[in-house]
Amino acid sequence: MYERLEEITLAEQESTARFSHTVNVCMAAGCMSSRSDAIKDALTKEVEANGLERWCRVRGVGCMGLCAHGPLVSVDTDQSAETLYQYVTPDDAPAIVGALEGPPVERLHCPTNVPFFQRQKKIVLENSGRIDPERVEEYIAADGYTALIKAITEMSPAEVIDEIIASGLRGRGGGGYPTGLKWTTVAKSEGDTKYVICNADEGDPGAFMDRSVLESDPHRILEGMAIAGYAIGAGQGYIYVRGEYPLAVARLKTAIRQARRVNMLGSGIAGTQFAFHVDIRLGAGAFVCGEETALIASIEGKRGQPRPRPPYPAEYGLWGQPTLINNVETLANVAPIIRNGGDWYASLGTAKSKGTKVFALAGSINNTGLIEVPMGTPLREIIYEIGGGVSGGGQCKAIQTGGPSGGCIPAEFLDTPVDYESLAALGSIMGSGGMIVMDESASMVDVARYFMEFCMTESCGRCVPCRVGTVHMHNLLDKFSHHEAAPRDLVLLEKLCDMVRNTSLCGLGQTAPNPVLSTLRYFRHEYIAAITEEAADLYAITPAPPTSRNGATQHAPAQEVAS
Amino acid sequence: MPLRNEKVDPPSDDKRWRIVQATMQRNGFERDGLIETLHTVQESFGFLDDESLRYVAASLNAPLSQVYGVSTFYHLFSLKPAGQHTCVVCLGTACYIKGMPAMLKQIESRYGIKAGETTPDGQLSLLTARCLGACGLAPVAVFDGSIAGKLEMGEAMSRLQEMTEVDHVREA
Ligand SMILES: Cc1cc2nc3c(=O)[nH]c(=O)nc-3n(C[C@H](O)[C@H](O)[C@H](O)COP(=O)(O)O)c2cc1C
Ligand code: FES
Numbered sequence: 001m002y003e004r005l006e007e008i009t010l011a012e013q014e015s016t017a018r019f020s021h022t023v024n025v026c027m028a029a030g031c032m033s034s035r036s037d038a039i040k041d042a043l044t045k046e047v048e049a050n051g052l053e054r055w056c057r058v059r060g061v062g063c064m065g066l067c068a069h070g071p072l073v074s075v076d077t078d079q080s081a082e083t084l085y086q087y088v089t090p091d092d093a094p095a096i097v098g099a100l101e102g103p104p105v106e107r108l109h110c111p112t113n114v115p116f117f118q119r120q121k122k123i124v125l126e127n128s129g130r131i132d133p134e135r136v137e138e139y140i141a142a143d144g145y146t147a148l149i150k151a152i153t154e155m156s157p158a159e160v161i162d163e164i165i166a167s168g169l170r171g172r173g174g175g176g177y178p179t180g181l182k183w184t185t186v187a188k189s190e191g192d193t194k195y196v197i198c199n200a201d202e203g204d205p206g207a208f209m210d211r212s213v214l215e216s217d218p219h220r221i222l223e224g225m226a227i228a229g230y231a232i233g234a235g236q237g238y239i240y241v242r243g244e245y246p247l248a249v250a251r252l253k254t255a256i257r258q259a260r261r262v263n264m265l266g267s268g269i270a271g272t273q274f275a276f277h278v279d280i281r282l283g284a285g286a287f288v289c290g291e292e293t294a295l296i297a298s299i300e301g302k303r304g305q306p307r308p309r310p311p312y313p314a315e316y317g318l319w320g321q322p323t324l325i326n327n328v329e330t331l332a333n334v335a336p337i338i339r340n341g342g343d344w345y346a347s348l349g350t351a352k353s354k355g356t357k358v359f360a361l362a363g364s365i366n367n368t369g370l371i372e373v374p375m376g377t378p379l380r381e382i383i384y385e386i387g388g389g390v391s392g393g394g395q396c397k398a399i400q401t402g403g404p405s406g407g408c409i410p411a412e413f414l415d416t417p418v419d420y421e422s423l424a425a426l427g428s429i430m431g432s433g434g435m436i437v438m439d440e441s442a443s444m445v446d447v448a449r450y451f452m453e454f455c456m457t458e459s460c461g462r463c464v465p466c467r468v469g470t471v472h473m474h475n476l477l478d479k480f481s482h483h484e485a486a487p488r489d490l491v492l493l494e495k496l497c498d499m500v501r502n503t504s505l506c507g508l509g510q511t512a513p514n515p516v517l518s519t520l521r522y523f524r525h526e527y528i529a530a531i532t533e534e535a536a537d538l539y540a541i542t543p544a545p546p547t548s549r550n551g552a553t554q555h556a557p558a559q560e561v562a563s
Numbered sequence: 564m565p566l567r568n569e570k571v572d573p574p575s576d577d578k579r580w581r582i583v584q585a586t587m588q589r590n591g592f593e594r595d596g597l598i599e600t601l602h603t604v605q606e607s608f609g610f611l612d613d614e615s616l617r618y619v620a621a622s623l624n625a626p627l628s629q630v631y632g633v634s635t636f637y638h639l640f641s642l643k644p645a646g647q648h649t650c651v652v653c654l655g656t657a658c659y660i661k662g663m664p665a666m667l668k669q670i671e672s673r674y675g676i677k678a679g680e681t682t683p684d685g686q687l688s689l690l691t692a693r694c695l696g697a698c699g700l701a702p703v704a705v706f707d708g709s710i711a712g713k714l715e716m717g718e719a720m721s722r723l724q725e726m727t728e729v730d731h732v733r734e735a
Contacts, residue, residue: 067699205694206656284637362657
């Protein structure tokens with residue numbers, strides 16, 4: 001069964017064997033926006049002009065991670081280690097090609113013996129920046145689709161699920177629900193037709209992990225979906241992609257076409273009885289469509305409004321059929337788990353959070369870009385070592401994780417290991433992996449207001465607490481940010497947070513108060529400082545102790561009493 | 564069974580309707596192809612007008628209320644024609660932190676329009692986005708389809724100036 005893959009791998013190796021040098025140009029969204037396509041053209045022309053095309057090839061690859069220093073170009077040779085170039089322009093092509101056989105071009109050289117490159121552990125991103133995402137042959141030559149063949153020829157669906165359970169993999173879309181358990185439920189649900197949906201809506205404004213995976217290694221997602229389809233008994237999959245990601249859509253379309261051509265999608269995959277088809281569905285700019293029931297409504301061509309659960313999509317999903325919904329990164333972990341075994345995956349990470357996690361570093365941090373680290377890596381290591389510290393020489397004030405459903409973690413907790421439980425204990429969430437670093441100039445009240453404005457505009461309007469509550473909370477936060485608040489506004493704000501969180505229909509409303517609650521918990525003095533003196537004189541300040549997610553009372557920071 | 568596939572004639576013999584038809588065909592004229600179809604209409608015509616909504620509704624045998632409901636629910640669909648040029652500024656978290664709100668204010672006051680509006684002469688539409696997925700390069704904006712990262716105020720202004728000026732020169 002593996003013959004076809006071996007054939008392709010061999011042919012690929014043969015056709016590349018004659019190249020002693022490979023010039024890789026990042027063709028993911030970040031570098032593309034700085035015209036890396038023009039750089040690739042310039043490099044190709046330069047190689048041809050010098051008659052080097054017999055032993056040097058120029059190709060486009062996916063994201064190399066260090067977006068802040070883009071456009072990035074790397075040179076692989078037979079003899080020496082990879083050379084990375086940063087801030088490349090098309091005009092640099094002659095210099096880079098001229099240095100192919102000599103020492104690297106000093107002014108463009110980006111050292112790779114730094115923590116950013118050395119501290120990472122790449123599973124999801126293992127092919128990113130190493131293969132051309134538009135060629136299935138390169139994916140296959142990098143062990144691609146062997147996990148799918150292994151699953152459908154050597155394992156029963158139950159064994160596949162057991163492997164996922166053993167891996168301890170949890171959903172990377174934000175909730176952290178155990179993936180194996182979800183697969184088991186869908187597999188057990190009664191229904192002739194079942195579906196697999198890949199959630200590529202990536203709504204968190206400030207996160208770009210899923211985008212990068214889709215653009216850099218689209219076959220990985222298709223393989224994960226097909227394995228999931230086999231495990232739960234589905235023959236059809238959908239990828240729901242944000243409308244804002246045209247490049248990801250184009251790459252996925254190419255990948256689907258190629259996968260069909262090599263018979264890794266379609267009917268009778270690799271000569272077995274197993275059939276699996278994948279179609280793309282486009283979002284159209286609605287955050288709430290990342291929520292699973294809204295997403296299903298959107299695929300059905302309707303307004304993307306959530307519905308109450310249960311029934312969960314696992315039992316009653318797309319067109320009323322049992323449906324498995326997983327995030328892009330979750331599915332990207334599936335093939336390596338099947339290839340290397342669940343135990344291998346479970347050996348990475350912490351007791352309850354296994355494996356690795358991809359984070360998108362942004363905000364006031366030097367190395368903005370994409371990283372992948374084992375679960376449990378302390379925030380400090382991520383920010384100061386891998387991330388290169390706070391930009392502009394400032395101090396880290398807080399780190400926002402989890403986007404509009406998450407919270408701000410103050411700098412004093414930088415030693416916290418990053419896993420689902422630790423972040424939740426701090427009143428934030430892991431979320432999908434956006435990590436925004438804020439320096440001292442950031443006002444926490446403004447950050448809370450920003451996210452509330454986001455939730456207010458994105459509320460789908462179906463349930464009253466979220467539709468009306470977010471507007472009122474936003475108005476209150478507006479008062480605080482203009483220093484026009486009265487003490488009773490603080491009381492009202494906390495009441496509203498409590499009400500909206502407990503009575504909203506879907507996760508959007510239930511988590512909308514989180515940014516407010518977490519900033520109130522750690523930066524309450526900023527709220528109190530925003531209460532006008534006249535107003536404060538009129539009312540005595542009696543701040544209520546904030547409550548954590550599980551209802552336990554937290555100690556308010558001491559300084560609030562002082563201010 | 565509702566009658567499907569009974570071909571509805573497009574509003575005009577504009578060739579772009581064929582592209583729209585092809586999308587509907589690819590989805591078997593099923594209603595779940597509605598969002599894809601609206602995307603195609605918008606790509607081809609720039610926006611969704613009443614006529615196109617009626618046509619899509621009739622072709623997919625969907626109630627006009629559903630078609631209108633969907634086209635107003637999703638932010639990417641526009642029921643108004645866009646200006647000659649568009650500038651989309653990102654207001655995602657990373658771009659927000661990196662000072663995009665101030666830049667947006669500047670642009671708004673320079674052109675006398677608010678985000679979401681088009682200048683009275685139809686030259687420039689100013690739009691906002693929630694994260695373009697290039698957060699590593701924040702702040703980010705898109706000028707007539709070409710994305711620009713690590714944007715500075717001066718550069719943003721001069722790009723807008725260039726964009727809108729070229730046409731004035733051509734017209735003169
Ligand atoms: C308002 C809201 C937005 C969401 N947005 C996303 C998203 O953009 N991407 C995603 O994968 N999951 C998102 N989710 C979570 C999904 O509902 C769902 O739990 C997830 O896709 C399941 O996949 P996983 O188990 O692999 O994480 C969102 C949830 C809510 C409530
Ligand atoms: S926040 Fe602007 S591109 Fe992501």
